[in-house]
Amino acid sequence: MFDLTPAELEALHLSVKVGLVSMLASLPVGFALAYLLARRDFPGKSLVNGVVLLPLVLPPVVTGLILLMLFGSQGPLGKFFEQTFGITFAFRWTGAALAAAVMGLPLMVRAMRLSIEAVDKRLEFASRTLGAKRWWTFVTITLPLSLPGIMAGAILSFAKSFGEFGATITFVSNIPGETQTLPIAIYSILQTPGGDGPAWRLALVSVVVSMIAIVGAEWVERRIRTKPA
Amino acid sequence: MSFDIDISAKRGAFEIAATFRADPGITVLFGPSGAGKTSILDFIAGILTPTRGRIAVDGQVLFDSTARVNLPPERRRVGYIFQDARLFPHLSVRANLLYGYNLTPPGTRYAEPAHIVEVLGIAHLLKRAPLFLSGGEQQRVAIGRAILASPRLLLMDEPLASLDEARKLEILPYIERLRDELKIPILYVTHLASEVERLADVVVEVAAGRVTGQRRA
Numbered sequence: 001m002f003d004l005t006p007a008e009l010e011a012l013h014l015s016v017k018v019g020l021v022s023m024l025a026s027l028p029v030g031f032a033l034a035y036l037l038a039r040r041d042f043p044g045k046s047l048v049n050g051v052v053l054l055p056l057v058l059p060p061v062v063t064g065l066i067l068l069m070l071f072g073s074q075g076p077l078g079k080f081f082e083q084t085f086g087i088t089f090a091f092r093w094t095g096a097a098l099a100a101a102v103m104g105l106p107l108m109v110r111a112m113r114l115s116i117e118a119v120d121k122r123l124e125f126a127s128r129t130l131g132a133k134r135w136w137t138f139v140t141i142t143l144p145l146s147l148p149g150i151m152a153g154a155i156l157s158f159a160k161s162f163g164e165f166g167a168t169i170t171f172v173s174n175i176p177g178e179t180q181t182l183p184i185a186i187y188s189i190l191q192t193p194g195g196d197g198p199a200w201r202l203a204l205v206s207v208v209v210s211m212i213a214i215v216g217a218e219w220v221e222r223r224i225r226t227k228p229a
Numbered sequence: 230m231s232f233d234i235d236i237s238a239k240r241g242a243f244e245i246a247a248t249f250r251a252d253p254g255i256t257v258l259f260g261p262s263g264a265g266k267t268s269i270l271d272f273i274a275g276i277l278t279p280t281r282g283r284i285a286v287d288g289q290v291l292f293d294s295t296a297r298v299n300l301p302p303e304r305r306r307v308g309y310i311f312q313d314a315r316l317f318p319h320l321s322v323r324a325n326l327l328y329g330y331n332l333t334p335p336g337t338r339y340a341e342p343a344h345i346v347e348v349l350g351i352a353h354l355l356k357r358a359p360l361f362l363s364g365g366e367q368q369r370v371a372i373g374r375a376i377l378a379s380p381r382l383l384l385m386d387e388p389l390a391s392l393d394e395a396r397k398l399e400i401l402p403y404i405e406r407l408r409d410e411l412k413i414p415i416l417y418v419t420h421l422a423s424e425v426e427r428l429a430d431v432v433v434e435v436a437a438g439r440v441t442g443q444r445r446a
Contacts, residue, residue, distance in 0.1 A: 122315055125276050128302035129309040130329030130378045140328075144319050 004205070008198070010177050011185035012205055014093060018181055019162035021094075022101035026108055026157050031150065033105075034112035055167070056106040064170025067099055071171070095172035096179045100161030107160055108153035115149020116142065148221055155217040159210065182206055232382050232414045236282030236292070240268055245279075245438040247272075251382075251414040255404075255428050257446070258418045260435035266418040269435070270384045273416070274309050275302035286381045286414075306337075308380030312387045314367035316359035322370050323355040329378025338379045345373045348410070349403055365396035369403060376407065383415045389424065401427060 004012065036042070037049055055063045071078040073090040081087045089095035119142050127137040143150075165183040172179040174188060186202045189195040232251040237244070245265045249256075258266045271277040273284055273291070281294040290298050291305050308329075316325050330342060346352050349369045359367060368388055375383065388404070389397045405428070408415060417428060425432055429446035 120315075122311070122313075123317060125274075125302070126309065126311065126315040127317070127328070129274050129276075129305075129307060130374065131303045131306070131332035132328075133301075133303050136332070141317060 004201070007176060008185065008202060008205075011180055011182050011202070012209070014096075014177070014180065015162055015182035015206075016209065018093060018097045018100050018164075019158045022097040022104060022161040023154055023158040025097065026101045026105055027150075027154060030105055030108040030153060030157070031112055034109045034116055034153070037109070038113045038116035052109050053106045055103050060103065060164075060166025061170050063102060064099060064167035067095075067102065067167065067171040071095065071098060089172070091172050091175060091179060093172075093178055096164075096168050096181060097161070099167040099171045100164040101157070103164050103167050104157035104160035107156040111149050111153035111156055112146065115146040115152070118149070119145045151217065151221050155213060158213060162209065162213070163206065182209075230287040230381055230413050232287075232416075233283070233285045234269075234273065236272055236279035236284060238268070238272060238277070238279040238282075240265070240277075240438075243438055245269065245272075247435075247440050249433045249440055249443055251416060251431065251433075253412050253414055254430035255408050255415045255417050256431045256433060257425050257429040258416060258433050258435050259422075259425050259429075260420065262420050264420075264435045265438040266420075266435050267386050268438075270309070270386050270416065270418060273305075273382070274307050274384060275300060275305050289381075303332075306379070306381045308375035308378060308383040310368075310371055310375050310383070310385045310388050312390050314359070314364075314371035316362075316367055316370055316374070318359055320359075321355070322351065322357050322359065322362070325359065325370055326351075326355075326374050326377055329374060333377075333379050340376050340379050342377060345376055348406060349373045363396070364392050365399050368392065368396075368400055372403065372407070376411070381413055383411070383413060385415060385417045387418055387420070389419075404428065 033048070033052055037045065069075055071081070071089045073082070073088070078089055081089065087094060089098050123145070124137050124141055127141045128134070132140065163183055164181070165187070168179065168181060169184055174180055174184050180188065182202060182205065186199050189199045189202065230253060235248040237246040243265065245268055247269050258269065260266055268277060272279045275291065278299060279292065279294070282292070283290065283294070284292040286307070290296065291300050291307070292298060317328065320328070326342060326346070330338070346355070349372060351366065351369050351373060354362060354366060354370065359370070362370065372388070389400055392400065408428070419425065425446065432444050432446050433440055434442040
């Protein structure tokens with residue numbers, strides 16, 4: 001309906017892919033961090049909390065630079081992932097997904113942490129006295145009761161990932177078909193003379209995708225809330 | 230079945246010491262608010278850990294500081310009915326009732342769902358969500374849920390406290406009927422003399438964290 005050119009379609013496709021992959025990859029990490037921060041006391045807790053929240057406060061360019069230093073082809077973690085798992089981040093869409101995940105993590109962890117903290121511990125005690133082991137209590141009580149927050153965290157992470165610009169372009173540059181996501185494509189078009197027309201079209205596309213994500217999330221959340229078990 | 234406790238503990242600046250015995254029937258822990266009655270129940274359930282002492286049900290040790298025994302709550306088979314019903318809000322009444330039942334090995338079950346549901350008069354509530362029950366109904370479901378886990382000892386922490394007068398009168402006969410049917414000790418915490426009078430077989434008096442007396446009612 002928007003009559004997108006193949007290049008524009010590619011940028012849209014890439015943005016959705018980066019958003020979904022970074023959200024899915026962040027889920028286990030984000031939930032584990034949120035659970036630890038909500039329910040456990042350990043040395044260095046405030047440091048962990050600080051590191052997780054840092055990308056929210058830092059200029060995205062700085063986050064991108066740090067990623068370049070750590071996960072670039074010469075970076076220690078970059079080498080490690082290349083040699084151990086065969087995953088390259090530098091100048092690849094995987095790198096865009098990594099940057100998006102790091103930028104989305106603070107939002108995800110925060111939403112999840114709040115919802116885990118809101119689960120009444122006394123319900124967990126009740127479950128234990130009824131014969132449930134710690135992990136079963138977690139699976140049948142804590143997890144389902146914090147599900148709305150987990151959903152919210154996932155949506156926020158996707159939303160952030162879908163629109164991430166600064167850290168992504170710093171870390172993996174602007175390569176059409178590989179790292180040129182929707183916002184970066186819009187930026188590139190704006191750099192060419194007479195580009196503001198096509199730029200508006202792409203901007204409209206982002207609005208539509210974002211709206212679909214938000215409405216879809218609300219729908220899923222309402223289903224979770226009203227579903228009797 | 231019988232129950233033995235002899236423990237001491239620190240809760241902040243508060244010292245708790247409890248030594249008593251309970252047989253099948255209702256043993257009321259009676260004392261003013263803040264005397265440490267609920268903490269004693271939490272020690273028995275395994276939610277809190279005493280500093281030293283011993284807790285045993287029917288000869289099985291739940292906690293023993295010298296022998297370094299401290300069973301987790303799920304292995305104690307101690308039922309706990311709280312002041313607030315604490316039903317799981319995301320589960321139906323039926324799923325709440327069966328939560329502990331399903332976790333109990335068939336060989337150790339003595340309570341059957343159909344019978345308990347009938348005794349407590351909650352058959353018409355099974356499909357509902359806990360949120361839509363009255364306080365009295367919630368408490369009846371909570372009682373059923375605890376009993377269906379077939380506990381060897383039942384703890385009741387002011388189960389009527391959050392109910393109005395009419396609801397209390399609605400619940401009391403159920404508690405009496407369970408006392409007569411179940412052959413297990415029931416520890417019942419209250420600060421109301423009226424409940425002592427109506428329910429107690431034995432009264433254990435608690436004041437300022439200590440058991441100060443024990444008598445037959």
